[in-house]
Amino acid sequence: MFWYHSTTKHSYNSVRTNPNRLSWEDQPSTYKNYPEHYKKRKLDLEKEEENFLYHIAGLTAKKSYPSGEYYLRINPSAGALYPNELYFQTRGVEGIEDGIYHYEVLSSSLTLLQRITDDEGLEPYFGYKTAMKGYLFLVSAIYYRSSWKYKNRAFRYCLLDAGHLLGSIEASALLKSNVVEMRYDIDREKLNLMFGFEDREWMLAGCSMAIPIEDQDVSPIEFSLPYVDGSRTFEPNPLIEQAYHETMHLESCKREVKAPEFTYYTEKLQETLFKRRSQRGFQEGAITKGQFNYIMESVHQPVLSDCDEEVSVYVVINRVLDMPLGLYKEGEYLKYGDFARKAGYLSLEQYSLSMQGAVAFFLTSKAKNYQALYQKAGIIGHRLYVASLYMGIGCSGIGAYYDDEVNAFVENDEMVLYALAIGK
Numbered sequence: 001m002f003w004y005h006s007t008t009k010h011s012y013n014s015v016r017t018n019p020n021r022l023s024w025e026d027q028p029s030t031y032k033n034y035p036e037h038y039k040k041r042k043l044d045l046e047k048e049e050e051n052f053l054y055h056i057a058g059l060t061a062k063k064s065y066p067s068g069e070y071y072l073r074i075n076p077s078a079g080a081l082y083p084n085e086l087y088f089q090t091r092g093v094e095g096i097e098d099g100i101y102h103y104e105v106l107s108s109s110l111t112l113l114q115r116i117t118d119d120e121g122l123e124p125y126f127g128y129k130t131a132m133k134g135y136l137f138l139v140s141a142i143y144y145r146s147s148w149k150y151k152n153r154a155f156r157y158c159l160l161d162a163g164h165l166l167g168s169i170e171a172s173a174l175l176k177s178n179v180v181e182m183r184y185d186i187d188r189e190k191l192n193l194m195f196g197f198e199d200r201e202w203m204l205a206g207c208s209m210a211i212p213i214e215d216q217d218v219s220p221i222e223f224s225l226p227y228v229d230g231s232r233t234f235e236p237n238p239l240i241e242q243a244y245h246e247t248m249h250l251e252s253c254k255r256e257v258k259a260p261e262f263t264y265y266t267e268k269l270q271e272t273l274f275k276r277r278s279q280r281g282f283q284e285g286a287i288t289k290g291q292f293n294y295i296m297e298s299v300h301q302p303v304l305s306d307c308d309e310e311v312s313v314y315v316v317i318n319r320v321l322d323m324p325l326g327l328y329k330e331g332e333y334l335k336y337g338d339f340a341r342k343a344g345y346l347s348l349e350q351y352s353l354s355m356q357g358a359v360a361f362f363l364t365s366k367a368k369n370y371q372a373l374y375q376k377a378g379i380i381g382h383r384l385y386v387a388s389l390y391m392g393i394g395c396s397g398i399g400a401y402y403d404d405e406v407n408a409f410v411e412n413d414e415m416v417l418y419a420l421a422i423g424k
């Protein structure tokens with residue numbers, strides 16, 4: 001098991017001996033805005049391409065607390081800390097000048113960071129030799145936004161949240177009937193340098209929604225952006241820095257070339273993405289077996305990727321009509337019984353989610369490429385959100401669980417990556 005993962009496990013004792021006191025006034029900013037002299041323009045949601053971009057990471061709700069107002073987004077995020085930033089290259093996209101952009105969440109704008117030419121672009125950093133028509137996305141993390149609260153465990157959340165953002169790209173691409181491919185084997189070192197991240201922000205993954213332009217070779221574009229602060233405050237976390245740097249280079253990657261198939265109606269999907277929220281607690285309502293099967297079909301679709309790592313999905317059936325209670329994996333029961341209370345306890349005693357929900361999930365992996373496997377867990381989690389909400393069923397991600405006790409329950413010794421619950 002990767003040392004970082006072992007040293008960031010939660011246990012019944014650890015969460016009681018390391019209480020976390022936070023002052024919300026010190027919360028790092030969750031927005032990165034490039035200075036005004038960059039060329040920016042607001043998204044026009046009437047335009048198909050810009051509507052597509054908005055449905056990846058746009059603001060969709062406002063919450064008011066005594067400490068201030070907060071905005072929630074299309075994509076979920078552990079603790080609503082939103083550590084990730086989204087960048088992309090466009091080439092040959094209607095209505096958008098060819099170039100490299102930052103998606104400015106706060107103002108729903110695109111910031112042009114760098115123009116590209118026909119024979120230069122980001123393609124080689126993604127492993128492509130020819131020019132690619134369409135979008136090449138990059139997902140980064142400003143880890144302090146999350147480590148401010150979650151300390152050493154935050155790298156896990158940066159990766160899960162990044163996976164959700166990749167899942168968000170996948171879901172929004174379906175509005176245009178497009179498939180996307182995850183690209184983990186990107187040149188992180190070079191990209192981090194060119195984007196001026198200064199080790200406070202890191203590239204985690206690429207994602208391509210583009211097709212090759214035959215006979216148009218491209219060379220790697222060179223540029224040097226200045227550092228732009230995306231968290232207001234910052235404290236280095238040496239453990240997380242080491243974990244990132246040790247997992248930057250991938251090894252023995254296996255490609256997944258089989259495309260996923262989803263059966264969503266565009267209009268209903270768009271409404272689902274726009275209205276998506278995390279359910280704060282379930283009322284012990286049941287779901288039907290048909291709904292469960294529909295959701296699982298979406299979850300088990302392949303993820304197109306240049307580094308596909310195996311992630312196991314364990315399912316605790318609490319309330320699915322016509323299905324026996326028990327622990328279930330890939331269509332087979334591992335054990336029968338009522339494990340609702342157990343699932344609630346394992347999710348750091350969040351009983352209103354994993355116990356009162358219809359189904360609880362635990363995702364594990366023993367694969368090698370930590371950044372790729374963890375982000376895949378986030379993508380799977382995102383598919384679970386989208387499919388459940390599409391069916392009118394609630395969903396919540398659960399990043400906090402008792403790692404070793406989950407292992408004992410599912411009877412494996414893999415890394416426990418994520419838990420989720422769905423229900424009514």
Ligand SMILES: Cc1cc2nc3c(=O)[nH]c(=O)nc-3n(C[C@H](O)[C@H](O)[C@H](O)COP(=O)(O)O)c2cc1C
Binds near residue numbers: 160277400
């Ligand atoms: C990786 C991840 C872990 C999460 N963990 C929890 C959790 O342990 N408990 C919980 O109530 N919500 C959890 N959530 C839900 C977030 O709190 C929620 O996404 C965030 O507050 C934004 O709200 P929204 O999803 O409704 O937009 C998690 C979400 C993600 C993406």
